[in-house]
Amino acid sequence: MILTFEQEKAVIRTLLRKLGASEEEASATAEVLAEGDLRGFGSHGLLRLPYIMRALKRGTIVANAKVRVIKETPATALLDGGHGLGHHIATRAMRLAIERAKKQGIGAVGVRNSNHFGIAGYYAEMAMRKGLIGIVTTTTDALVHPWGGVEPLLGTNALAIGIPSKPPVLLDMAMSVAARGKLVKAMKEGKSIPEGWAIDSEGRPTTDPKKGLEGALGPFGGVKGYGLALALEILAGPLVGAAAGKEVKGTLEPVEGFSTKGDFMITVDPAAFGSVSEFEARVQKFLTQLKESRKAPGVVELLVPGEPEFRAREKRLREGIPIADEVWAEIERIAKELGVNLADILARSR
Numbered sequence: 001m002i003l004t005f006e007q008e009k010a011v012i013r014t015l016l017r018k019l020g021a022s023e024e025e026a027s028a029t030a031e032v033l034a035e036g037d038l039r040g041f042g043s044h045g046l047l048r049l050p051y052i053m054r055a056l057k058r059g060t061i062v063a064n065a066k067v068r069v070i071k072e073t074p075a076t077a078l079l080d081g082g083h084g085l086g087h088h089i090a091t092r093a094m095r096l097a098i099e100r101a102k103k104q105g106i107g108a109v110g111v112r113n114s115n116h117f118g119i120a121g122y123y124a125e126m127a128m129r130k131g132l133i134g135i136v137t138t139t140t141d142a143l144v145h146p147w148g149g150v151e152p153l154l155g156t157n158a159l160a161i162g163i164p165s166k167p168p169v170l171l172d173m174a175m176s177v178a179a180r181g182k183l184v185k186a187m188k189e190g191k192s193i194p195e196g197w198a199i200d201s202e203g204r205p206t207t208d209p210k211k212g213l214e215g216a217l218g219p220f221g222g223v224k225g226y227g228l229a230l231a232l233e234i235l236a237g238p239l240v241g242a243a244a245g246k247e248v249k250g251t252l253e254p255v256e257g258f259s260t261k262g263d264f265m266i267t268v269d270p271a272a273f274g275s276v277s278e279f280e281a282r283v284q285k286f287l288t289q290l291k292e293s294r295k296a297p298g299v300v301e302l303l304v305p306g307e308p309e310f311r312a313r314e315k316r317l318r319e320g321i322p323i324a325d326e327v328w329a330e331i332e333r334i335a336k337e338l339g340v341n342l343a344d345i346l347a348r349s350r
């Protein structure tokens with residue numbers, strides 16, 4: 001199935017509205033999920049909607065949730081998301097962080113009582129589009145092992161850093177070498193996984209995806225990636241009053257009770273540190289130096305973080321977003337169950 005960006009958003013919005021989500025919640029969720037698919041991060045696109053629908057039905061994601069600022073200073077805010085839709089709450093949190101950086105030069109917003117928010121880069125880009133630097137992180141269920149450890153104790157804790165530049169620099173990455181979804185896919189296809197992606201439950205490196213899923217994912221970048229994942233777990237966990245380690249629940253599948261994950265976002269106005277045009281010129285000079293630098297054999301072009309996804313985005317906006325058969329079949333099943341005519345939506349939102 002190939003969908004346009006507008007069609008994907010319309011399908012998501014309609015299905016979420018059917019389960020009681022407000023227009024604002026449904027639109028924000030649709031926007032971030034469809035942006036995930038546009039950028040080629042399919043693991044954080046439409047694929048996630050059935051999970052969200054299941055959690056809405058169980059009441060572990062709350063429709064029409066009350067999102068409140070529960071603590072604030074001129075530069076900071078702590079949001080209680082009321083267990084609502086994570087994408088919507090994170091969008092609100094980043095709006096607050098942007099407001100604060102515009103006034104104070106810097107903003108930091110923490111989020112608790114929320115849900116999985118999809119691609120971290122979406123929110124860092126919101127800041128970037130306002131001329132700010134955006135830094136975003138979040139926690140997930142424990143999937144990654146600590147360095148030297150055997151048990152999964154750290155989330156894949158996405159980290160996004162967006163810099164307003166040309167081309168825009170948008171680093172957006174998980175803390176694991178490979179996403180859990182890639183192991184699930186390899187297992188379904190009967191394929192092995194590269195060594196380093198995961199360990200089995202005894203702590204031995206494995207190339208068997210099933211054993212890897214029973215064990216733990218490897219942190220990217222060895223001991224340094226482990227250290228970064230751990231630091232982010234504390235920022236988006238205990239700092240904002242959310243859980244850490246094994247206590248983080250509800251980002252993979254709906255669980256008994258609410259999700260205990262957290263988010264943390266920082267915004268910085270380059271104007272707080274000097275002339276914005278000078279900052280832009282310096283960044284430009286650096287990126288040009290990087291682009292024009294000598295390339296390794298076989299490499300034709302050096303890219304900055306974010307460029308692969310922005311290129312995929314442009315292509316998919318032109319050519320449409322390919323949706324995997326099994327994902328679309330699940331959407332059709334849900335639509336049927338809710339009495340939603342998908343053909344109508346697709347025709348109206350081309």
Ligand SMILES: NC(=O)c1ccc[n+]([C@@H]2O[C@H](COP(=O)([O-])OP(=O)(O)OC[C@H]3O[C@@H](n4cnc5c(N)ncnc54)[C@H](O)[C@@H]3O)[C@@H](O)[C@H]2O)c1
Nearest residue numbers: 117118119120140156158170171172173174303304305306
């Ligand atoms: N919400 C959550 O709980 C959660 C958790 C984990 C990951 N995620 C999301 O999953 C998505 C995928 O993460 P990932 O780690 O698999 O991403 P990835 O490994 O595909 O990309 C990581 C980064 O590397 C950059 N990159 C890739 N190739 C490059 C090249 N040749 N030159 C320069 N830069 C290059 C990308 O632009 C990106 O910034 C992200 O959007 C992330 O936010 C979300």
